[in-house]
Amino acid sequence: xxxxxxxxxxxxxxxxxxxxxxxxxxxxxxxxxxxxxxxxxxxxxxxxxxxxxxxxxxxxxxxxxxxxxxxxxxxxxxxxxxxxxxxxxxxxxxxxxxxxxxxxxxxxxxxxxxxxxxxxxxxxxxxxxxxxxxxxxxxxxxxxxxxxxxxxxxxxxxxxxxxxxxxxxxxxxxxxxxxxxxxxxxxxxxxxxxxxxxxxxxxxxxxxxxxxxxxxxxxxxxxxxxxxxxxxxxxxxxxxxxxxxxxxxxxxxxxxxxxxxxxxxxxxxxx
Numbered sequence: 001x002x003x004x005x006x007x008x009x010x011x012x013x014x015x016x017x018x019x020x021x022x023x024x025x026x027x028x029x030x031x032x033x034x035x036x037x038x039x040x041x042x043x044x045x046x047x048x049x050x051x052x053x054x055x056x057x058x059x060x061x062x063x064x065x066x067x068x069x070x071x072x073x074x075x076x077x078x079x080x081x082x083x084x085x086x087x088x089x090x091x092x093x094x095x096x097x098x099x100x101x102x103x104x105x106x107x108x109x110x111x112x113x114x115x116x117x118x119x120x121x122x123x124x125x126x127x128x129x130x131x132x133x134x135x136x137x138x139x140x141x142x143x144x145x146x147x148x149x150x151x152x153x154x155x156x157x158x159x160x161x162x163x164x165x166x167x168x169x170x171x172x173x174x175x176x177x178x179x180x181x182x183x184x185x186x187x188x189x190x191x192x193x194x195x196x197x198x199x200x201x202x203x204x205x206x207x208x209x210x211x212x213x214x215x216x217x218x219x220x221x222x223x224x225x226x227x228x229x230x231x232x233x234x235x236x237x238x239x240x241x242x243x244x245x246x247x248x249x250x251x252x253x254x255x256x257x258x259x260x261x262x263x264x265x266x267x268x269x270x271x
Contacts, residue, residue, distance in 0.1 A: 086138040087169055088145075088160075089118050090125070097125065097132055107149075107162035113200040114162055117169045120209070124173065163198060175207035182206075189216060192223045 025031040036048045045053045084092050089100045100122040103115045124130040132138065149160045170176040182190035182205065193202050199222050204215035 084139075084142050086132065086142060087118065087121065087172075088165075089122055090132060090138075092135060092138045092142055100125070105160050107160040107165070109162045109198075111162070113198065113203075114166045114169075116200055117166050117173070117203060120175075121169050121173055130172070166203075170203050173203075173207065175203045175205075175210065177202045177205050186216065189219060192219060196223050197226060 022031065026033065034045075034047050034051055034053065038046050038048045040046075040059070041052075043054065043056050045056055045059070047053075085101055085104065086092055088105045089102065090097045091099065091101075100118075102118045102122070103111060105111070105114070107114070121130070125132060133141075145160065145165065167176060177193050179190055179194050182193060189205075193205075199219055201215040201218035201222070204210050205212060205219070
C-alpha cells in the first residue's frame with residue numbers, strides 16, 4: 001500500500017478498523033512507522049533493526065493481548081475452542097463457580113463496557129448476592145450465543161453482538177436502562193439512551209449500585225459532545241439547551257411514527 005503498512009494476512013482474516021485518517025497521516029509524514037521495539041533506553045526507543053528514536057516525551061502502549069489459559073490444570077479449559085462459559089464468564093461444567101473469565105470474547109464494538117458488566121456480575125456471584133441459574137439453563141444460554149455469534153478461529157473464535165449480549169447481563173444485574181422507566185423520569189435522556197450511542201454510564205442510571213445524578217450528567221455530556229464533535233469547526237458550538245430541544249422534537253416524531261405504525265397494525269390485523 002502507498003501508506004507503507006500492509007497486514008501479513010488476507011483481509012478476510014484481519015480485523016477491520018475504521019480510521020481512514022491514518023493513511024493520510026502516514027503518507028504526509030505526520031506519522032512514522034518503525035519495526036518491533038527491542039528496548040527502552042532512557043528517553044530513547046531502540047528497535048530490533050538497530051534504529052534508535054531519541055528524545056521521547058511519552059510512550060503509549062497499545063499492543064493488545066493474547067488469550068492464554070495454560071496456567072490452568074483442567075484439560076477442558078485449555079483454549080478458546082474448549083471454552084463453554086455462561087455469559088462468557090463461568091465454566092458451565094464446574095461444580096464450584098469460584099473462577100470467572102473476563103474479556104474472553106470479541107465483538108462489534110468496544111469490549112470495555114462489556115468487561116465492566118462481567119466484572120460487576122462476577123462480584124455479585126462471588127459475594128453471594130446473586131445466584132447462577134441451573135446447569136441446563138446455562139448450557140442452553142451458552143449454545144444460543146454460540147449459534148448467534150460469528151466464528152473465525154484465525155482471528156477470533158466468538159465475535160458477539162455486544163450490545164445485545166451486555167443487555168442480557170444488565171438484566172441479570174437489574175441495571176438495564178428500560179425505555180419506559182427512563183421515559184417517565186427523563187424523556188430526553190430516554191431518547192438519547194435508546195436512539196443514541198451506548199455508554200457504560202447508562203448501566204449506572206437504574207438498579208443496584210446506581211448513581212443517577214452522576215450517570216445522567218455523563219450520558220448527557222457524552223451525547224452532546226459527541227454531536228458537537230461532528231460539526232464543522234467554523235460553526236458555533238450550540239448549547240445543551242438547544243440540543244435538548246432537538247432531542248425533544250425527535251422524541252415527539254418517534255412517538256408519532258410509533259403511534260401511526262400501531263394504528264396501521266391494529267387496522268390490518270384486528271378488522
